Amino acid sequence: MTAGPRAILHVDMDAFYVSVELRRRPDLHGKPVVVGGTGPRGVIAAANYEARRFGVYSAMPSSTARRMCPHAVFLSGDHELYAQVSAQVHEIFQSVTPFVEPLALDEAFLDVTGALRLLGDEMHIARLVRAEVWQQLDLRCSVGVAPNKFLAKLASKAAKPVARPDGVHEGPGVVQVRPGDELAFLHPLPVTALWGVGPATLERLQRLGVRTVRDLAELDEAALVSAVGAAHGQHLHRLSWAIDDRPVEVDREMKSIGHEETYPADLHTYDELRRELVRLADGVASRLRAHGTAARTLSLKVRFAGFHTITRSTTVPGAVHTANGIVKAVDPLLQAVDPSPGVRLLGVSASNFSPPAEQLSLLDDAAAAESEWDAAEATVDAIRSRFGNTAIGPASAVRGDGLRLVRKGAQQWGPDQQQ
């Protein structure tokens, strides 16, 4: 390990999804544009700074966004395209350092400590990354530079453009928190700036009179722990003193795979739910196989019309990676659910990964059945890889009189308007 302070970069693309859209729709430059679900149950995935001037932000219900900014252009989004562009962005990161931890399609941490001698100081590297992203991809990003991940993330936020009602103001693009300046930068910030302070934690902290990070730092750690729990309290206390020694993790292991979907109209019968369960299980199984893994724990998520949400899960003796295996495990959980109040969302997820069951024991009945289905679903995978994701799927995934196959991923941010 390198002695002395680390040099960590947090690179965050500016209004990523919208910026990618603007590359193919230059006519929309300067106009408020949002990407997200276009239907009444959709949410905003990204808004450009012109739209943010009107108070529109990501995760806002699309219906609210339409009220606040009726003249905005609403685009339903193209997740596959964003993933492709994201891969190009990450290639640029890799050209600077192999120590890249992707956080999302549009952001990553880079540990450039080892690249300082070769490429110059961390500010130079930050400007280099920014320039390459702009020149190669016609996209803007903001970069935070700091001795740790947490401060680098806050710094990149400080580097971003700001949208106010009077206009969009350019940000500095790169902001550095130098070793020794950590607390001067951190302590005046509102406590919500800390990673891990959401609405629930904020309410508890406010009851203790905490408003800023400095307030939190000066709070007795025991009081903090009793308010928000041991793990969370200790973590926040360390962050409030700018202590964050988490490494940049290049290969983070995935721990769960899931799909969930909100329907344009509530579902009221077991048959409808069961049909959707098969579709969701098909999507989850397909991804499990793509990752060469299988899962022992299968979970069902049901959100009712009143937004009350329940989860039910089961752990099976042999890991499964076929739609049939998942449906068999989850169906009893679904049968125990009363759908009569109306179900707006159904979700299936798989966790507790281990090698596929048939590799462990072909003698076991369940494993043998899973192996038979595996052969069939491997053929499905091959057809999809050649002809596309909608080429083949469970019969129950066919919707409407046009026999259009509806696959997962078509409505990333809620049901579209015409469903």
Add this chain to the structure above:
DNA sequence: GGTACTCACCTTAGCTGC
């Protein structure tokens, strides 16, 4: 009255085996 989707992690509670 309106709230998507995906993933990670934590807390609490109950059960089981020793």
Add this chain to the structure above:
DNA sequence: GACCGCAGCTAAGGTGAG
């Protein structure tokens, strides 16, 4: 046989992030 303490696992719910 009843009880205790402990560890490990599972299930359910909650919180937070992007």
